[in-house]
Amino acid sequence: MVDSFAQHYHQRTKYDPETIASKSQGLDWSQQPSSYKEYKIGTNYDLKPYLKSTKQDPDSIWWQRLSLFLLCSYGLTARIQTMGEPMYLRAAPSAGGLYPAEIYLVSRGNKFLPAGLYNYQVKDHTLIHFWANDVWQNVQVACFMHPALMAAELTLITTAVFNRSAWRYQDRAYRRIFLDTGHLLGNIELAGSMNGFRPYLIGGFVDRDINETLYLNAEQEAAVTVIPLVDIDAYPDLVVPAFPSGLPSRINLEYPDLPDGRLLNYCHQMTEITEFRQLPANLADLNPVQLDDKYNFPFCLKVSTKTAPINWQDTLPLSGLEDAILKRRSTRSFTGAGLTIEDLKALLDFTYHPQHYVEQNLDPNPNYFDLSLIETFVAVSGVEGLEEGCYYYAPRAQELRQIRFKNFRQELHYLCLGQELGRDAGAVIFHTADLQMAIQKYGDRVYRYLHLDAGHLGQRLNLAAMRLELGVSGIAGFFDDRVNEVLGIPEGEAVLYITTLGCPA
Incomplete structure (x- = not known):
């Protein structure tokens, strides 16, 4: 039986006692990618003052909830001094402390955050509004009109910056990137409960459309999950219809014989949903x-x-x-x-x-x-x-x-x-x-x-x-x-x- 590409990738990236030494390589620490993404232009929303705020007016409480939610999801939690630049630990663990995930926030537009795209700047606990146009409908269409996107005003999108992990772990980094993002999802789930947001996990979306919406270079960084945040403090009785978190992609039985070093990016391409397809008549079949x-x-x-x-x-x-x-x-x-x-x-x-x-x-x-x-x-x-x-x-x-x-x-x-x-x-x-x-x-x-x-x-x-x-x-x-x-x-x-x-x- 012919293996699909996911099976082929898994087999090729296994560690084996007889071959692991030949696949390991010395690390050039001067070439380590940065774990932080910076936007030079945009409007900054500083979330730090709300961490210790004692104000009880509704607006201050909303900002405090969002600030604590992001801090407990992926914020900096410790500083370790090294021979060079200090290393900062985050709320979610990461293999080798490489932190391949980025968090973007899409606002539908409310009294607090104008419509558009935001990036969570982990290092200084701010949101930067780098794109001011409304893109909510783009996200809805790319996610097959997931019902949670009808109910939410804010949506997180997590992405993977491939080279942050591949620099050290090479092709096998793809596994670690998704495990690390899974750690982040665990925090998002629990931080949501603590701060009055209900996250709805979406893994079935048209990859190209979400990547283009965020203006990503998909060879270097790509969307992994879309997560609408329903404000259950504001709408405690809101019911979101059931919808599967994951949708299927192709099973790829034909693929080239790739050399080591090219498996990671090709695996991501082979796991993409590339076009709008007819959803199953009975979505319950995917539950x-x-x-x-x-x-x-x-x-x-x-x-x-x-x-x-x-x-x-x-x-x-x-x-x-x-x-x-x-x-x-x-x-x-x-x-x-x-x-x-x-x-x-x-x-x-x-x-x-x-x-x-x-x-x-x-x-x-x-x-x-x-x-x-x-x-x-x-x-x-x-x-x-x-x-x-x-x-x-x-x-x-x-x-x-x-x-x-x-x-x-x-x-x-x-x-x-x-x-x-x-x-x-x-x-x-x-x-x-x-x-x-x-x-x-x-x-x-x-x-x-x-x-x-x-x-x-x-x-x-x-x-x-x-x-x-x-x-x-x-x-x-x-x-x-x-x-x-x-x-x-x-x-x-x-x-x-x-x-x-x-x-x-």
């Missing part, structure tokens, strides 16, 4: 269908993960969540000590069961692309109260099912490219997907959706770990086929992401 949990062996150990939800309330509602977002850091090393089974249950509960948090005013049904396509495995090396081995996590049943029976610390150390995080973690969580089955549903574009969803889940794990005072770090560099061997899963199951959990050193 995620919750399949039965896999790996339900009759005699395997099954451990219930049902537990009380994490409490995100401190002095104010959800202030514990805001604190976790702003203080989140990737752990650099673990002590090797175990976490508890109650910790693991709480992590899984927050990540996979948002409906348990409705009483804390979090969205019980946040948008993903299609979580039914993603499987979760947990390698347990040090969890007090849980036998060592590999487990399949069954979210519908809320239980862990043991599928392998040994301590895999050494194998985890090796498959994580020798990173001690894999060896010393108490638990390592793997997200995987049957790539061929996913492509049959969404075409090659599903490669984007899978990594965005995996990153989104990973960010919820990050924040839950922060709240529980655990260490956590995501890993996107691993020996792909070795992971399949350790987990005992088929070769066609693509490994998307790894999250390590443990006690921080």
